[in-house]
Amino acid sequence: MPDTADSRELSELPLEELVACHECDLLLRRPHLVDGERAECPRCGYELFSYRHQVVTRSLALVIAALLLYVPANFLPIMQLNLLGQTTHDTVWTGVLALYESGMGEVAVLVFLCSMGIPLLKLLCQLCVLLSIRWDIGRSYGLLIYRIYQHMREWGMLEVYLMSTLVAIVKLVDLADVSLGIGLACFVGLLLAQIWLEVTMSPHQIWEALSGEREDGLARD
Incomplete structure (x- = not known):
């Protein structure tokens, strides 16, 4: 669980930079992944999301x-x-x-x-x-x-x-x-x-591609 300093730092970040674990509700800084990587909650081990290759194709x-x-x-x-x-x-x-x-x-x-x-x-x-x-x-x-x-x-x-x-x-x-x-x-x-x-x-990759938050060749894979 993040300490007081970490909680204060997270509270100062914009919402689009934060993600909450669906299992234990731990608030985390959104990780930036590349192909094949996945993010897990450090508290309960739940897979937050993974970055899959050639999602659109x-x-x-x-x-x-x-x-x-x-x-x-x-x-x-x-x-x-x-x-x-x-x-x-x-x-x-x-x-x-x-x-x-x-x-x-x-x-x-x-x-x-x-x-x-x-x-x-x-x-x-x-x-x-x-x-x-x-x-x-x-x-x-x-x-x-x-x-x-x-x-x-x-x-x-x-x-x-x-x-x-x-x-x-x-x-x-x-x-x-x-x-x-x-x-x-x-x-x-x-x-x-x-x-x-x-x-x-992958839902989070689709949302990111539609909103223009992150391209990374997703539309051209």
């Missing part, structure tokens, strides 16, 4: 891959169900339609937003932010879009939808002939791409 590749997987993941069959001589091909979209047609409109809207609408909006927001940094245009709009993206992060629940789908498949195996479709593989790929993107797209 790698994130753009993942965003494009996720967008390419989005359509087949939601509109190609996740599973084929054969029950009493009747065969159905179930997709995420047909699941939403089935809920709506059965009179559960509110549930259908919620499933659509969490499994299709918001994940797509998140990807489009990330694409706009990354292109804003890459092409060095519209940084102010990029800041606004990135703030919107931060508010939507908790609403995209692809992993919950995937788990519910897997549970349904396990329960249906004993009742009918179930075959897995290519849509399920695309859906898993989309989920993995989004998780990898969350890890790769």
